[in-house]
Amino acid sequence: MLRLATAGSVDDGKSTLVGRLLHDTKSVLADQLDAVHRASADRGLSTPDLSLLVDGLRAEREQGITIDVAYRYFATAKRTFVLADTPGHVQYTRNTVTGASTAQLAVLLVDARKGVLEQTRRHAAVLALLGVPRLVLAVNKIDMVDFDESVHAGIAAEFTEHARALGYADEHVVTVPVSALHGDNVVERSERTPWYTGPSLLEHLETVPVAPDPHDVPFRMPVQYVIRPRTTEYPDYRGYAGQVAAGVVAEGDEVIVLPAGVRSRVAKVDTPDGQVPSAAAGRSVTVLLEDEVDVARGDVIVAAENQPxxxxxxxxxxxxxxxxxxxxxxxxxxxxxxxxxxxxxxxxxxxxxxxxxxxxxxxxxxxxxxxxxxxxxxxxxxxxxxxxxxxxxxxxxxxxxxxxxxxxxxxxxxxxxxxxxxxxx
Known part of the structure; x- marks a missing residue:
């Protein structure tokens, strides 16, 4: 699964791009598409406004802008996606932070006619601040500049330099010329950009190597609940339930319970499906320890060799x-x-x-x-x-x-x- 977010300036076409992704990957129900056609016709549009697939609030539809984070879920044969479409207005920065806080990749849009704007640099800075590891710059409305290669190259060079200054490696920044309105290089590569030899946006999203969870960092698990059944079958059962926040926990691991600092070893790792030898980040488990220690909700069980x-x-x-x-x-x-x-x-x-x-x-x-x-x-x-x-x-x-x-x-x-x-x- 890939968690991604979109960001960019106002009217760069973020919602239209997301709508195009949903439409062209056949992730839209027929009744939803019919509603978009009707709403577009009521506005006097000759083609469906795909942004309506994303902007769900009435205020958004009336203003024609995104003012809240819209989460959309879709899948292809290669990968499933959780996408957060965030607002472009400065006053909705908090929504952008919310949408990007768990993103593994962000798609930043710029208008090919306007290039890299102050809001583009601002969003890139916020994404760097949040630790989003990969960026895609979608140079949208490339059709409005007659698919000019030099326009795309200039914007790509300027943004890559800016991203490099923010600490991004060049290989973690990809630039794609797209037309969200007409679908060029969104799902399928466009014949109208023969000079562009890279992947379409969806092809990149399907293949970009992103670790799903931080398995290679030290083990951390906040305790959500202490389980003590007190039954004849399990008279001495005492387990500490929670979701593994980082790393991997396995039987025999030496751990410390914080903030008290008490040491012990993992005796068992239980799940709703039974006992497992180990569990990685993102999995909900119940950890049993070899020693009877005082553990309560709010404590954190961590790897003994690397503590916070x-x-x-x-x-x-x-x-x-x-x-x-x-x-x-x-x-x-x-x-x-x-x-x-x-x-x-x-x-x-x-x-x-x-x-x-x-x-x-x-x-x-x-x-x-x-x-x-x-x-x-x-x-x-x-x-x-x-x-x-x-x-x-x-x-x-x-x-x-x-x-x-x-x-x-x-x-x-x-x-x-x-x-x-x-x-x-």
Missing amino acids: RVTDEIDATLCWLAEKPLKPRARLLVKHGTRTVQAMATELATRFDEQELSGVDSPEQLELNEIGRVRLRTSESLPVDEYADSRRTGSFIVLDPSDGSTLAAGLVGVPLAPLAAAVNH
Whole structure:
């Protein structure tokens, strides 16, 4: 399975491109397609507006823009896909962060007539910040520039240089000339771009090598629930249930339960389908330990030879998602894994200025959609990894202690200053 996200400036044709992918891979039901034909005819269009397959909210259809993340699921003979179509407007940056937070690849669109814009560079920076490992630049509306090879080459060169400055290797950035409206190089290669010898967009998505889960990183499993059946059949059963967040756990592995720091070994790994010798990231399991140790919901079972940092002070990058701004000394809740603790924002160190693509030191507050470097102090110590090392155990969410609503998405570490310098470069 490949998880991907789309991003780009307003009116670059993201929703039309996604609609074209769904249509040409025959992932659309007949009644859905009929509804699109009717809606398009009501607007006086001679051809179906495929963006309507993605923009599901009434406000989106009326405005002709994407304002929320639209998730779509489709499959081909080679791979299944989870696609997040994100908004292009600056004021919906939080939606872009949401859609890209779990993406293994992002498709950035640019209009061939406009080239790489400030919003393109901004989205690329956010994707780099979130650790999205691969980028595809779709140069859309190539038909509007008469399929000019030089236009595509100029845009590709400019974007590749920008991506390189953000830390992307050249082999992890692919550029494809497409026409979402007419289908050129979306699913099938187009005869109208004979100068382009690369794969179509779908061919690349079907074959790009992306690891499905972080199996090669140290084992991490937040404990969701302690299972004690207390039956005559299982009088001494004590298992710790949760989803493996990273790495692999196997019988005989030495582990440590954090934050207490108690050592033990894995006696068994149970699943709903029975006992297994090992389990990898993404699988829900119940781990039984050789020793009777005190383990509760919110604890994290980790590999003994490579432990996360246990701390009550976290330097993190926050994407602020709430209307109410974040100010220094604000009281918050931090939910990391399965544990929720009280916290305080002791310092607002830097705000990433998306308009100027630079860093602003010691901001007075973080407002809706803004991204900043913040120091948090928690009431209890948490076992955290750097987000660059483990996206799952290096991330958390910030909640409002008064009503439990989500205030921010947090990434442990991820310094903003080098990123801003790279963007300016």
